Amino acid sequence: MTTSNIGDDDRLRRVIRVDRRPKRPSAPAVTLTFTHRALLKIKHVPEQLMDVTLTPVIFTLMFVYLFGGAIAGDPQTYVQFLLPGILVQSVLLITVYTGFTINTDITKGVFDRFRSLPIWRPAPIVGALLGDSVRYTVASIITIGLGLLLGFRPEGGVLGVVLAIVLLLIFAFSLSWIFTILGLLMRTPNAVMGVSMLILMPLTFASNIFVDPETMPSGLQTWAQSINPVSYLVTGVRELMYGTATFGDIAWVLIVSASLTAVLAPITMRLYRTRT
Amino acid sequence: MAPETAVRAELAVEATGLVKHFKDVRAVDGVDLRVPAGSVYGVLGPNGAGKTTVVRMLATLLRPDAGTARVLGYDIVADADDVRFNVGLTGQFASVDEDLTGSENIRLLARMYGFTGGEARERASGLLEAFELREAADKPVKSYSGGMRRRIDLAASLVMSPKVLFLDEPTTGLDPRSRNQVWDIVRLLVSEGATVLLTTQYLEEADQLADRIAVIDQGKVIAEGTAPQLKTSVGAGSVHLRLADAGQREAAAGVIDRIVGDEITRPTDPYTLTARIPQGMEDRAARLLSQMNEAGISVPEFSLGQPSLDEVFLALTGTMAGGDGARPDEQQTEGVADDDVEHR
Numbered sequence: 001m002t003t004s005n006i007g008d009d010d011r012l013r014r015v016i017r018v019d020r021r022p023k024r025p026s027a028p029a030v031t032l033t034f035t036h037r038a039l040l041k042i043k044h045v046p047e048q049l050m051d052v053t054l055t056p057v058i059f060t061l062m063f064v065y066l067f068g069g070a071i072a073g074d075p076q077t078y079v080q081f082l083l084p085g086i087l088v089q090s091v092l093l094i095t096v097y098t099g100f101t102i103n104t105d106i107t108k109g110v111f112d113r114f115r116s117l118p119i120w121r122p123a124p125i126v127g128a129l130l131g132d133s134v135r136y137t138v139a140s141i142i143t144i145g146l147g148l149l150l151g152f153r154p155e156g157g158v159l160g161v162v163l164a165i166v167l168l169l170i171f172a173f174s175l176s177w178i179f180t181i182l183g184l185l186m187r188t189p190n191a192v193m194g195v196s197m198l199i200l201m202p203l204t205f206a207s208n209i210f211v212d213p214e215t216m217p218s219g220l221q222t223w224a225q226s227i228n229p230v231s232y233l234v235t236g237v238r239e240l241m242y243g244t245a246t247f248g249d250i251a252w253v254l255i256v257s258a259s260l261t262a263v264l265a266p267i268t269m270r271l272y273r274t275r276t
Numbered sequence: 277m278a279p280e281t282a283v284r285a286e287l288a289v290e291a292t293g294l295v296k297h298f299k300d301v302r303a304v305d306g307v308d309l310r311v312p313a314g315s316v317y318g319v320l321g322p323n324g325a326g327k328t329t330v331v332r333m334l335a336t337l338l339r340p341d342a343g344t345a346r347v348l349g350y351d352i353v354a355d356a357d358d359v360r361f362n363v364g365l366t367g368q369f370a371s372v373d374e375d376l377t378g379s380e381n382i383r384l385l386a387r388m389y390g391f392t393g394g395e396a397r398e399r400a401s402g403l404l405e406a407f408e409l410r411e412a413a414d415k416p417v418k419s420y421s422g423g424m425r426r427r428i429d430l431a432a433s434l435v436m437s438p439k440v441l442f443l444d445e446p447t448t449g450l451d452p453r454s455r456n457q458v459w460d461i462v463r464l465l466v467s468e469g470a471t472v473l474l475t476t477q478y479l480e481e482a483d484q485l486a487d488r489i490a491v492i493d494q495g496k497v498i499a500e501g502t503a504p505q506l507k508t509s510v511g512a513g514s515v516h517l518r519l520a521d522a523g524q525r526e527a528a529a530g531v532i533d534r535i536v537g538d539e540i541t542r543p544t545d546p547y548t549l550t551a552r553i554p555q556g557m558e559d560r561a562a563r564l565l566s567q568m569n570e571a572g573i574s575v576p577e578f579s580l581g582q583p584s585l586d587e588v589f590l591a592l593t594g595t596m597a598g599g600d601g602a603r604p605d606e607q608q609t610e611g612v613a614d615d616d617v618e619h620r
Contacts, residue, residue, distance in 0.1 A: 012406040012461065016468055018399075019437045022390035024361075033387040037373070040384075044375045044416060109371035113432065116335050116370055117388050118360035274339070 027120035034114075034127020038101075039134060048097065052135045056090035056143040063210065064150055071211060076151045083147040084164065084238040085209030088230065090143050091136045091172050092204055096196035098132050099179030103189040106275075115272075122269055129176050133169050140165045156243035164240035167253055171233045174257035177264030184271040207231045229256045286349070288313040288440050288471035289334060293343035296329050303329045305495035306343070311473055311488075316466055318486030319475040320589075326495040327475035328369065331442045334473070335365045347440055364433035367444025367475075371429060374418035378409050378428045381417060385435045403431040423454030430461060441465060443474040447481060459485055479586050493593045507582045514552045514587075515561055517568075518577035522546040528573050535564050553580070 025033070042049060063082055068075030102125070105111040114124045144152075144161060154161050179196050186192045206224050207213075208231045213224040224231055236253040239245040289311035296304040304326040311317040319327050332338040334345055336356040344351065350358040372381040379400050386396035404413045407427040412420060417428055426446065433441060443462070447455040462472050462485060476482055482489045483503050491499040491506070499506055507513075515532075519525060525547070529540050532551045541550040553561060561580050568575050 011402075012464055013468060015399075015402040015406045016434055016437050016465065016470075018402070020391075020395075021361075021436070022392075022395070025388065025390040030388055033384060036387075037376070037384050040380055041373075041375050044377075105373075108374065109367075109369045110373050112332075112337055113365070113370040113372065113385075114388075115337055116360055116363070116365045117385075118357045119388055123388075 024118060027123065030119045030123045031127045031130065034124050035130040036127075038128050038131020041101075042131075042134070049135070049138065051097075052094055052139045053142055055093060056086070056139050057146055059090060060086050060143060060146050060150070067210070079147060079150045079152045082210065083143070083150075083152040084241050085207075085234045087140060087143045087147075087164075088168060088234050088237055089204045089209050090139050091168055092175065092230065093200060094135055094139055095132070095172050095176045095179055096193060096200060097135070098129060098176040099181075099183035099186075099192040099196055100189050101128060101132075102180055102183030103186060103192045106184070107189065115275075121273065122265075125180055125268060125272065129173055129180075132176065133173060136169055136172050137165065140168065154241040154243075156239075156241045156245070160240045160243050160245075163245075164237045167236055167240060167250065168233065171229075171253060171257050174260040174264075175229075177261060177268050180268045181264060181271060184268065184275060203228060203230045208234050229260070232256055286313055287311060287346075288315075289317070289345070289347050289473060291330075291334065291343065291345035294330060294333055294340050294345060295342035296326075296333060296338060297341050302495050304333070304340075307492065307495070307497055309345075309473075309490060309497070311471060313471050314466065314469055315487040316462060316472045316474065316485050318482035318489040319473065319492055320477070320479065320482045320486075320489050321475075321492035322477055322593075325492045327477075327492055328367065328444050329495075330492070331365075331367065331444050331473070331475055332369065335363060335370075335442050336360055337369070361436070362439050364436065364438030364441040365444075366426075366429045366433040366446060367442070368448075369444065370433075372417055372432050375416060377414050377416055378404055378420070378431075379413040381428065381432060382435060385432055389436050399435060403434060407431045422450055423457065426450060426454060426458060427461075430458070434465075438470065440471045440473070443472060445475055445477065447476070447478065455481075479589060491589065491592055498592050499588070504582070506588050509588070513580060513582045514550055515564065516577075516579045516581065517549045517551075517575055519547050519549065520574035520576050524573045525549055527571060528568060528575070531567050531571055531573065532564060535560050535567060 060083070063086060064075045064079050068078035068082075072078035072081060102111070105114075105124075111124065144165075156164070178199065179192070182192050182195055186195065206220060207228050208224060213221045213231070216224055232249070232252050233256070236245070236250050239249055287310050289309055291307060291309040294304055294307040294309075295302065307326070307330055309317070309319075309330070319330060321327050329338065333340050334347060334352060336352050336359050339353060344353075346352070347359045348362050350362070352359055372378075376384070382400035382403055383396045386399045387393070391399060401410075401413070404410050407430065409424060409427060409431070412424060417425065420428060430443075430446070433443075446462070447458050450458065459481075462474070466472055474481075474485070486503070488500070488502055489506060490497045499509065501509070517528060519528060525542065528549055529542070532540055532549070536551060536553055536557055539552045543550060565575065565578055
C-alpha cells in the first residue's frame with residue numbers, strides 16, 4: 001500500500017534516463033500550445049463561459065427593451081441601430097479576463113514556470129490572447145443570434161457579419177494589450193478586474209454604441225465621435241453589417257488596432273521580461 | 277554523451293558576487309556559490325534570507341543587479357535560453373496549472389520543449405507512472421494532496437531530463453512520508469548524474485541530503501562547507517548526561533564547570549544535563565566521567581555528540597533557524613542542546 005519507495009524505483013530511473021533533446025519548437029508552434037492551454041482551461045472551468053454567454057444576452061435584452069422605445073421610438077428600430085454596438089461592448093467587456101487570467105497565472109506561480117522555459121518569449125501572452133478570441137467568437141455568435149431573434153436584419157449579409165466579427169476580433173486582440181500590462185503590473189487578479197472596468201466603462205459607454213453622439217454635450221461629443229477608438233470600431237462594424245462599409249472607415253480601425261499593438265505589446269513584453 | 281563527461285568534473289553552477297535589490301532592500305548582497313557537478317548542494321537559511329532570490333536569478337527568472345553566474349558553463353544573462361534548456365525548476369514560484377489535470381500539465385510542457393504530440397503523451401505517462409500519479413493523471417491538480425502536488429511539480433521539472441535541478445524549499449509543508457519521498461527522488465536523480473541545488477530552512481534536510489551547504493543570512497553567505505566541516509567550525513560538540521539521582525545535578529554541574537568551564541544547559545528533565553565542549557578540549561570528556569565517579573555521582577548515561585546544524589546556525593547568526601517549520605516550540609522551551617539529542 002505504501003508508496004514511499006519511489007526513490008529506489010526503476011520506473012523513475014528509466015524515465016529520467018530518456019535524454020532525448022527535441023528541436024526547439026518554432027514560435028507559432030509554441031504559441032499554439034499556449035492557445036491549447038487556454039482552451040483546456042475553458043474545458044475545465046466552463047464557468048468562465050458563463051459571463052461570455054450571459055452578459056451579451058442580458059445587455060442586449062436590457063438595452064433593447066428598456067431604452068429602445070425611449071431612444072428610437074420602438075425596440076425593433078433600436079435593435080437595428082444597437083446590435084452592432086452591443087456586440088462590440090459585449091466582446092470588449094470580456095477582454096478584461098485577459099489581464100485577470102495573466103495575473104492569476106502570476107500569483108499562482110504558473111507564469112514563472114513558463115518564463116523558465118526555452119521558448120519564444122511572447123508565446124505565453126500571445127497564445128493566451130489567441131485563446132481568448134475563442135471566447136470573443138462565442139460571445140459574438142450569441143449576440144448576433146439573439147439580435148436576429150429580436151428582429152435585427154443585417155443588410156451586409158453573412159459575409160458582412162463575418163467580416164464585422166473579424167474586425168472586432170482584431171481590435172479586441174489589440175486592446176487586450178492594455179489588460180496584459182495591467183495583469184503584469186497589479187498585485188491581485190481582483191485589482192486587475194477593478195481597474196480594467198474603470199478603463200472600459202468610458203470606452204464603451206461614452207461612445208456611439210448606444211446613442212448618436214450628436215445629442216451629447218460638446219466635450220463628450222468630441223470624445224465619443226472623434227477620439228474614442230471604440231467609436232471608430234463601432235462605425236466599422238455597423239457599416240460592414242449594414243453593407244455600407246467604406247475603405248477609409250475600415251482602414252481607420254485597422255490603423256488604430258495596429259497602433260495599439262505597436263505601442264502596448266512592447267511595453268507588455270518588457271514588463272514580462274523584467275518582472276520580479 | 278560526450279559533453280556530459282566533460283561537464284562532470286566541472287562546476288555545475290558558479291556564481292560570483294550576485295546582487296539583487298528590491299527597492300532599497302538588498303535581498304541578495306554579494307553571493308558566491310560553487311556547486312560541483314553531480315552533487316547535492318544545500319542553500320540553508322531562514323525565511324527572507326534571500327535563498328529564493330538566488331535561485332530565481334540562477335534560473336534566469338530574475339536578472340542580477342550585479343555579479344555573474346554560469347550554469348553548466350552558460351551565462352545566466354547572455355545565454356539565458358541555453359540555461360533554460362538544461363535546467364529544471366521546482367518551487368513555490370514555479371508551479372503547474374491547478375485547473376488542468378496532471379497529464380495535461382506534463383503534456384503541455386513537453387510540447388513547449390518541442391516534443392511531438394505522441395512523444396509528449398509518452399513522456400507524461402512515463403513521468404506520472406514513475407511518480408505514482410497514474411491514477412490521478414486525469415484529475416485536476418487542485419484536487420491533489422500536498423505530497424502529490426509536490427510530486428507533480430517535480431515531474432514537471434523533469435520533462436527534459438535536466439542536468440541541473442533547482443528545488444526551492446522542496447519539502448516545506450510536507451508530512452514526513454512525503455518528505456522522505458522527495459529526498460529519495462533527489463538522491464536518485466543525483467545517482468543518475470544530475471546536479472541538485474536545493475534551498476531549505478530545515479537544518480535536518482541540509483544535513484541529510486546535501487554534500488555541501490551554504491548558510492545564507494540577510495543576503496550573504498555566512499558559512500560554506502560540508503555538514504561536518506560546518507559543525508566542527510563552531511566547536512567540538514557537547515556532552516549529554518543522565519544522572520541516577522536528580523538531586524546530584526548541581527554537584528555534577530559543578531564538576532563540569534571545573535573541567536571544561538563552558539556553557540551548561542539544564543533541560544526540563546531534572547535527571548539530565550548538557551554542556552558544550554569548547555574546541556580543543558575533546559580529550560577532557562573522559563576526565564569528566566572519572567571525576568564524576570570520584571565525586572560519587574552516578575552517571576548511567578553519558579554521550580558525546582557533534583553539534584547539530586541548529587547550533588551551527590545559532591553560532592553563526594545569533595538567531596534560531598527555521599521561522600515557521602523547524603519545530604520552534606521544542607527549540608525555544610527545551611534549549612538548543614536538547615534538540616541535538618532529538619536529531620541524532
